Amino acid sequence: xxxxxxxxxVTADGIIGPKxxxxxxxxxxxxxxxxxxxxxxxxxxxLITHDPKQSAFAAGWMNRMAEFVxxxx
Numbered sequence: 081x082x083x084x085x086x087x088x089x090v091t092a093d094g095i096i097g098p099k100x101x102x103x104x105x106x107x108x109x110x111x112x113x114x115x116x117x118x119x120x121x122x123x124x125x126x127l128i129t130h131d132p133k134q135s136a137f138a139a140g141w142m143n144r145m146a147e148f149v150x151x152x153x
């Protein structure tokens with residue numbers, strides 16, 4: 081849940097409390113979706129940077145991310 085909280089701009093403590101719920105209620109869902117996808121892409125990039133052997137999975141990860149971007153998931 082910390083990725084969601086970071087995208088919402090609240091303290092990323094992993095606890096979905098009143099502040100997180102309030103931020104989620106007023107968030108533009110399209111913008112939030114884009115922020116979460118961006119965070120996921122950065123995470124995948126860090127995985128590959130820190131362990132180049134993970135690049136074997138990059139094509140599959142990118143195909144999955146493309147499905148989210150295209151709205152087919």
